[in-house]
Amino acid sequence: MINAHIHIFNYHFIPEDFLKVRLDGILGSKADFFLRLLSSKAGRKLLKILGAQRLFPKVTRYAEFLNVGLFETQDQLLQHIDKSYQGLNTSYVLLTLNMDYMSDQGLKGGPKIETQLAEIMDIKRRLGNKVYPFLSIDPRHLGGAELDAWIKQKWATGYFSGFKIYPALGFYPFDERLKPMWEFANANKLPVTTHCTRFGVNYIGSGVWNLIGTRPLSVNPDPVYMQPIYERIQRYRNYQGPARKDIQGNAWACNLFSHPSNYEPILVKYPDIKLCLAHFGGAEEVLAETLFKGKTEDEVKMLDNGVGNAAAYISWFELIKIMMAKYPNCWTDISYTLENTKTFPRLSAVMKSPIADRVLFGTDFFMELQDKDESTVLRNFLNAPDFSATEKLQLYEVNTHRFV
Numbered sequence: 109m110i111n112a113h114i115h116i117f118n119y120h121f122i123p124e125d126f127l128k129v130r131l132d133g134i135l136g137s138k139a140d141f142f143l144r145l146l147s148s149k150a151g152r153k154l155l156k157i158l159g160a161q162r163l164f165p166k167v168t169r170y171a172e173f174l175n176v177g178l179f180e181t182q183d184q185l186l187q188h189i190d191k192s193y194q195g196l197n198t199s200y201v202l203l204t205l206n207m208d209y210m211s212d213q214g215l216k217g218g219p220k221i222e223t224q225l226a227e228i229m230d231i232k233r234r235l236g237n238k239v240y241p242f243l244s245i246d247p248r249h250l251g252g253a254e255l256d257a258w259i260k261q262k263w264a265t266g267y268f269s270g271f272k273i274y275p276a277l278g279f280y281p282f283d284e285r286l287k288p289m290w291e292f293a294n295a296n297k298l299p300v301t302t303h304c305t306r307f308g309v310n311y312i313g314s315g316v317w318n319l320i321g322t323r324p325l326s327v328n329p330d331p332v333y334m335q336p337i338y339e340r341i342q343r344y345r346n347y348q349g350p351a352r353k354d355i356q357g358n359a360w361a362c363n364l365f366s367h368p369s370n371y372e373p374i375l376v377k378y379p380d381i382k383l384c385l386a387h388f389g390g391a392e393e394v395l396a397e398t399l400f401k402g403k404t405e406d407e408v409k410m411l412d413n414g415v416g417n418a419a420a421y422i423s424w425f426e427l428i429k430i431m432m433a434k435y436p437n438c439w440t441d442i443s444y445t446l447e448n449t450k451t452f453p454r455l456s457a458v459m460k461s462p463i464a465d466r467v468l469f470g471t472d473f474f475m476e477l478q479d480k481d482e483s484t485v486l487r488n489f490l491n492a493p494d495f496s497a498t499e500k501l502q503l504y505e506v507n508t509h510r511f512v
Contacts, residue, residue, distance in 0.1 A: 109198045110240075110508035113301065113386060113443035113470025116185035116228075117205055119178055121220045125213045125312065182227045186239070189473045192482040199237060201470070201512060203272040203301060204228055204244040210277040212313040221249065225262070232267040240269040240512045242301055246277065251285030259292050269512050270299035270382075275365035278311035278319045282326040282334075282373050290327055294378035299511050301441070302383070303366060304424065305390030308444075308475070310362035317356075320344075320364055328373035336414075337370060343411045351404040360408065367412070368427045375435040382511055384439040384468060385431070389424030391448040394455070396423055425454075432463040439511060442503070443470030447480050452494035459499040468511055469504035 179185050190198070206221040221244065228241045243262055250258050262268055271289055275281050281302060293300050303309075311319065322345070323338050341364055347355055354360055368385055375383060388394060409421035422430075432438045445451050446469075458467060471485050490500065 109193070109196050109469075109504045110201065110512065111189075111193075111198060111470055111473070111504070112201045112384075112468040112508045112511060113203060113441050114189060114200050114473040115203050115205060115475060116182040116189075116473075117207075117224055118180070118182060118185060121205070121224045122207055123211045123213050125211045182224070183231055185474060186231065189482055192486055200239050201269070201301070201508075202228055202231070202239050202241045204242060205272065205274060206244040206246040206249055207277065207309075209246055209248040210309070210311050210313070219249070229265060229267045241267060242270040242272040242299075243268045244272045244274070245286065245289050246273075247279050247283045247285035251283075252288065255285065256288035256292070259288060263292075270301065272301050274303045274309070275370070276303055276308060276310040276362045278313070278316070278362070278365065280324050280326075280365055281370050282324075282328065282337075284325040284327050287327045290374060290378050290381065293381045295380075297380045297382070299382040299384060299439075301386055302371070303387070304368055304371075304385035304428070304440075305387040305444070306363050306366070306393070306424070307390055308387075310359055311365075312358055316358045316361050317345075320361060326373055328377040330373060330376070333373040333376060337367075337373075339414060340364065340367065340369075340412065343414060347407070347411060349407050351407040354404045355407065355411070360404070363408070363412070368424050368431060371438070372431065372435075375431070375438055379437055381437055382439055383437055384441055384511065385428050386441050386443055386470070387472070388440045388442055388445050388455070388467075389428050391445045391451050393423040393425040394445055394451045395448070396425075429458065429461075429463065432466055436466075439466040439468060441468035441470040443472035444476050446471060446489055447476045447485050449488050449492070452492050456494040456499065459495060459502065464499070464502065465507060465510075467503060468508050469500075 179188065186200070186202075189200070204221075204224055206224075208215055208219045208221055225243070232239055232241050243259070245255070245259075247255070249255075271293055273281060273286075273289075279286075289300075292298070320341060322341060324341075326334050328334070344355065344361065344364060349355075368389070371383060371385060374381075413421055428438075428440055432440065442451075442455055445455070455467075458464060469489075471482060473482050476482070476485060489495075495503070
């Protein structure tokens with residue numbers, strides 16, 4: 109078995125203001141208290157006790173999520189997840205994540221990505237094919253010739269198996285500065301996993317609309333693929349409707365970076381990559397449930413697809429299926445989406461379609477701990493009658509081995 113989507117970075121690699129924004133939204137007035145706990149070793153120990161004792165039911169799940177992120181080393185996180193897979197002979201795709209540029213304070217104390225990678229390389233050196241590390245790339249870290257040299261230096265170690273990008277942190281996947289990564293992946297037929305859902309982590313700094321731009325430069329400037337993207341950006345910029353305040357905020361604006369259509373110019377130009385649009389758009393899009401509160405939902409749907417009414421909206425789940433049918437180098441995974449068992453019938457239907465050979469099993473540990481623990485997610489999947497034994501094997505064994 110291969111779990112094709114997990115993270116084992118810990119609090120050492122996360123900007124402090126990210127935690128502040130995240131905790132404010134979840135814990136409200138208790139956020140400052142939790143931040144004070146996080147700032148000291150004794151406080152972190154107390155937080156673990158609070159989570160274990162389930163003293164605050166409203167925040168217990170998030171406390172448990174923080175508890176795992178408070179492990180001192182990435183190796184400890186890997187050992188933690190592996191306990192859920194005892195007897196299953198499981199390997200893991202380790203998706204590193206460069207969070208140094210996601211906020212105004214991201215580089216406070218110096219860049220953290222090299223330390224994160226050094227720990228990951230040590231784990232790979234010791235564990236071999238138990239793990240498949242993917243190298244996180246952000247064009248604000250390095251681009252052009254510098255990125256090309258950095259990639260080749262990392263690859264020469266023999267420790268990396270693919271690339272990871274997370275556009276919602278503040279860049280487009282087609283950014284011309286990423287050309288060395290796409291060319292290297294294409295030349296070597298490598299996998300690239302990218303975040304592709306409306307929800308999750310996003311850029312939280314003050315300059316989001318400067319990063320969005322108007323006509324961002326692309327590795328593939330073909331107007332057939334880029335013009336619809338530019339028009340979407342302009343629709344968001346021109347929008348003056350009732351949900352303007354929400355849509356102008358970072359969480360919604362960062363959808364412009366993550367939209368599935370952003371990958372069409374890449375899939376066309378680089379036919380030999382294996383590009384995984386992770387999460388299959390997200391459980392909400394799979395289920396066609398309400399995405400946002402109030403009028404924001406209809407407004408975003410119309411802005412996204414440029415349609416006159418929300419009923420004509422095509423969900424990210426449907427878009428990814430269309431793209432997978434069109435491009436044989438387009439893949440997806442069901443990480444985090446798998447946490448919601450209501451998605452199983454629709455995911456099962458995909459496993460009976462022609463694109464079933466490019467769907468991957470993954471859980472998004474430890475991010476999914478915000479909703480369910482790893483053992484529960486795994487058990488629900490393995491015991492689900494929605495998937496046949498053959499389909500389960502294809503998801504976690506056959507397809508994942510072909511991908512990495």
